[in-house]
Amino acid sequence: MERRALFGGKLLPYTLLLPQFAIVVVFFYFPAGQAVWQSMLMEDAFGISTEFVGFENYQILAADPDYYKTMLTTAVFSILVAFLSLSCGLLLAVMADKQIKGATIYKTMLIWPYAVAPAVAGVLWLFMFQPSLGMLAKMLRSWGVDWNPLLNGNHAMILVVLAATWKQISYNFLFFLAGLAAIPKSVIEAAAIDGARPMRRFWTIIFPLLSPTAFFLLVINIVYVFFDTFGIIDSVTGGGPAGNTTTMVYKVYQDGKAGSNLGGSAAQSVVLMIIVIALTAIQFKFVERKVQY
């Protein structure tokens, strides 16, 4: 069923759209356009003169092996975080949905991490896993694990993945919980009478009915891991050790802010923007088809 609002003229609908449009222009189109322009410029080492160089920044980027490593790191990081936070969020939501006693407390506690700022979340995990002082790091060492995220790239990656996942689980949990509540109880009862055991019920009835929620969350989570995890990476590892946790968005910051290579940084952010737009488009084109609305 399609519902359309009817307007007498064109003035009112455009006026109503204006505030949102203004926000998108100021905070997206304008900076994005600036980035595209900036990516075609090159500054000299002292920041005295600026020169238009066309696609040269992109050519330098394409020839940089470090940049491909960053792409790989980003792929590993985003796949791990998206998969873990979605599956944990779903698992917790399914369990919270069954919970009767103290359900509200349980749900509130699970939502809390979302209210924590990314950098603060990062610091929390940094403390717990700090090689010489962290509680959890000490525990790992007592089990014989030579835990050291400051030197070991894989350990550092595990740490940022944990922190980023922990932060995002709440969000996913909340939406999955709402999705579960929207499934009519009688449909699940009908499946129970139809001889489906709980696991089969979950995979054949509940999960397909949650697929719109899951799809929405997949898109949101991909955007989250590409951009919003900056604060976590900055506070936990600063992209290290040896660039092992430098994701694309972090490299934009490193090269632009710390390295003062504004042109190259802008080129990277344009590439990043194109990748995220492409990923979202791909998700809508291919994954959405399998979604049951």
Next chain:
Amino acid sequence: MASVVLEAVRKVYAGGVEAVKGLSLTIPDGSFTVLLGPSGCGKSTLLRMIAGLEEISGGAITIGGKKVNDVEPSERDIAMVFQNYALYPHMSVYDNMAYGLRNRGTAKEEIERRVAEAARMLAIEPYLQRKPRALSGGQRQRVAMGRAIVREPAAFLFDEPLSNLDAKLRVQMRLEIRKLHNRLKATSIFVTHDQVEAMTLADQVVVMNSGKIEQTGTPLEIYRRPASKFVATFIGSPAMNLFPGTIAAPGKVTLADGTGFAYDANVFDAKPGAKVEIGLRPEDAKASVAAPGRPKLVWEVTEELGATRLLHGMLAGSPFVLAMQADIDTPARELALEATPETVHIFDPESGRSLRRA
């Protein structure tokens, strides 16, 4: 096919509310039993306990000779049709019907055969590849029934399946359910608050009120020989008239104004002088020209129902409704009432039970 036996079944909710209060009932093999009662009487709870969707707080439920108190719904060999149909929205009609069979590992050819047969029986063959959202209410209802039929269960449970349909479709589906039952002869338990559904569908009607059985019997027994005031007023439309009276002599009951009706003293056991409540159905009372010494109805409002006309008025200080043929001209304001002794019911005003001899 199986009989369903309930023995002192109780349901107490966590808050201490007793929804079903120690209820015993036998649903014979192959019968169509309707659980009838107002909302909140525990009929749906009882059905859900038989289905295994609600835990049983006390007593025992037996399906086909097997006690099922602790048996999962999936193992009880029952099928249920829900009020809101509860179709799987992401599956085609075919998959909806095949789902239960697939879960039980039925062979593919057998599934195809059974679904095709049920679809033909219910005239839903053209829609097998559609999703439920592309179907009308009546079609969804058929699919829900088809899903139950293909399973060939020991018992069918219906939880107010017709209440979401419009009036015309409801009458049509009602008839189809009855036809289907005549054909399949499967034990069916049907919950409704609609007395017409109960009367038209049932072999056995179980009238329930606040967690207890008021009366069990065939539709006509329930209508003709109500065991309590509750059953008397719940069955029949408009409801049976109830008004106070005193037993003057065996076979004679008087009203507040001294006039009276004759009743069958062989059927009702009431002592002379006892205060009773008299029950008389609107369609059982006959009106004639008012005469002294006869019960007098003074009516105020008429309701035309097409075939019948209802006169609302007062009889010896109590409200009274009279149903009469509509082709008779509107009579005088005051009428004399008479009733054959077999149609006059006598109830105990305290307990509300009928004083009918056992």
